[in-house]
Amino acid sequence: RALEMVRLADLADRRPAQLSGGQQQRVALARAIVFEPPVILMDEPLGALDKKLRHHMQIEIKQLQQQLGATVVYVTHDQDEALTMSDRVAVMEGGRIVQVGSPRDLYDRPANLFVAGFVGEMNVLAGRLVAREADSWRVELPGGFCMARHEAPGAQPGEAVVIAVRPERVRLSSGDEPSEPGCAVRGTLVQTVFNGASVSLLVRQPDGTMVRADRSTASPAAALPEPGSPVQLAWRPEDSHLFAPPA
Numbered sequence: 001r002a003l004e005m006v007r008l009a010d011l012a013d014r015r016p017a018q019l020s021g022g023q024q025q026r027v028a029l030a031r032a033i034v035f036e037p038p039v040i041l042m043d044e045p046l047g048a049l050d051k052k053l054r055h056h057m058q059i060e061i062k063q064l065q066q067q068l069g070a071t072v073v074y075v076t077h078d079q080d081e082a083l084t085m086s087d088r089v090a091v092m093e094g095g096r097i098v099q100v101g102s103p104r105d106l107y108d109r110p111a112n113l114f115v116a117g118f119v120g121e122m123n124v125l126a127g128r129l130v131a132r133e134a135d136s137w138r139v140e141l142p143g144g145f146c147m148a149r150h151e152a153p154g155a156q157p158g159e160a161v162v163i164a165v166r167p168e169r170v171r172l173s174s175g176d177e178p179s180e181p182g183c184a185v186r187g188t189l190v191q192t193v194f195n196g197a198s199v200s201l202l203v204r205q206p207d208g209t210m211v212r213a214d215r216s217t218a219s220p221a222a223a224l225p226e227p228g229s230p231v232q233l234a235w236r237p238e239d240s241h242l243f244a245p246p247a
Helices: 021-033 051-068 079-085 103-108 113-118
Strands: 039-043 071-075 089-093 096-101 123-133 136-141 144-148 160-165 171-173 183-194 198-204 210-216 230-235 241-243
Touching: 021 051, 051 071, 051 079, 079 103, 089 103, 089 113, 096 103, 096 113, 113 123, 113 160, 113 241, 123 144, 123 210, 136 160, 171 210, 183 210, 198 230
Parallel strands: 039 071
Antiparallel strands: 089 096, 123 136, 123 160, 136 144, 144 183, 160 241, 171 230, 183 198, 183 230, 198 210
């Protein structure tokens, strides 16, 4: 029954050397579940597999967990793997848990700069608080400005801060300022990188900081500017995460 659950019943008579890497991992899973334990610990179980096989096994393990109804404690350094497989994620820094939540919570609302940079891709821009406007601060950036909410009590104009924004939330913009309060930075397009599902635009700010903007290739889009062209990038205030600079 355990072999059937990992789809290996037809290979039950094979020797270990006759199994592929992925099949051997399935055997290990079968050995773990054969006694129907309520909790299963998996410590980097897919680390030795190639990307395609690892992705396939992630789906297999998730489906298996749902069939068993068991709790799986899954240890991984692969952030994408953690987001793909988990109902609940704990991010550890220096041996301490710094945030626990759903994959969406960690991705959209990181608790600090470490989590923001560790879970998924993130642009990090150094800035300075300029002035309070309603429930947001205007933040000066090397290539422009950003409107962002800042919950730190006692914050004062002139303080150094860090703006973090996901590459897929950044878009090409025209004009010096967006049509509504938001964030905009000027820079020079350095390189475009084709990733299959997306194109990454790498833009250098005046201080040398690189900003990445990801554009989907799923639908037709306007022609991209040539490397060396001046460009402006923009994003919404709600897509900005505002943190104190690293110590």
